Amino acid sequence: MIEALETLVFSLADDELLIGHRHAEWIGLGPILEEDIAFASIAQDETGHAQAYYQLLTDLGLRTPDEYAFRREAQAFRSAHLVELPNFDYDYGLALMRHFLYDAAEQVRLEALRRSSYDPLAGLAERLAREEKYHWMHARAWIQRLGRSTEEAHLRLQSALDQLFPYAWMLFEEMPYEAEMVEAGWLPPSAELRERWLTLIAPILTDAQLTWHEPTPEHLLALQGARRGVRSPYFDALYAEMTEVSASDPDAEW
């Protein structure tokens, strides 16, 4: 089962690590000081969550969180492509929409993992869910307001949603070993979690007068494989930047 556990932990942890880094790229660039601080703080939380997930493997005598985060080969990552996407031209509408779609998924995932039959994971999910409550409040509050504010805000959110929705859909791509995980009671099937996620976001998006549609199979085909180790074209540059400092002295004590 260790391969199954690694797959699950990497899927959860790598998502957190990379979205934490992408959010952190906004530090000093946020639209107003107050929001800059709040978003940076959320970024820091996500990075901390990644560390806590990796620690589940460390506790079994495997590698350390730092080794997983900064000294792992690209093929070993299981992150969804949603979190690997760059901030492109730094449109805060895009950043908020990714934050919203991702943290809604977090709500659903953690709610399910709190009931996991794998106790260390259930206990961790319980802890993380408390902090995630704020992320969800923050994301939802902005989407509710901006969706109904100016035409420009609405257009920017809609275009962000068009671009990100298929990627967000693939957060719930079936994982390798998923049948065993479900059988063992670790978590419900990804497809079921996706349905819960849609139920959570649909009324909020509708209220914000935003529209979306199920991605076409052809579109999804081009995005698949993240949980099996297929990396997006953006991963290498992201990982090179993320690991630059740590690679300069791998044995440094922080």
Add this chain to the structure above:
Amino acid sequence: MASLDPRIARAEPELWNLPQRPLQPLEHWQTYEVFVMRTRGTHAQHVGSLHAPDPEMAMILAKEQYARRSQCVALWVVPTDAILWTNPEDEDLFLPATDKSYREPQGYLHTRERIEQYRDRLKPIQS
């Protein structure tokens, strides 16, 4: 209108349904004053202010602004313009015309001594 009294309008996100007035183009966000309660049962203390488009957003932004570096069990936010304050230039209101130092804490400093002196004076009379 829903009450903005922080003791009534608790920040239960599921219950939040405060009226929102859309901002006008180029309108500045107003400022809110933030109060932090460090432990249960203590007074909420003023810690600073921030900009926000509405009370709920003020609460959300205040959380990371003012409650991330130390313990906090509750936050209050109040629109700055809801607070009535005296003009700091006009200190007459607080200046006593006569000596009222007996009202100040040090006015009570020697109370115990005086009580004991009085008791001592009473002793010969009582015995």
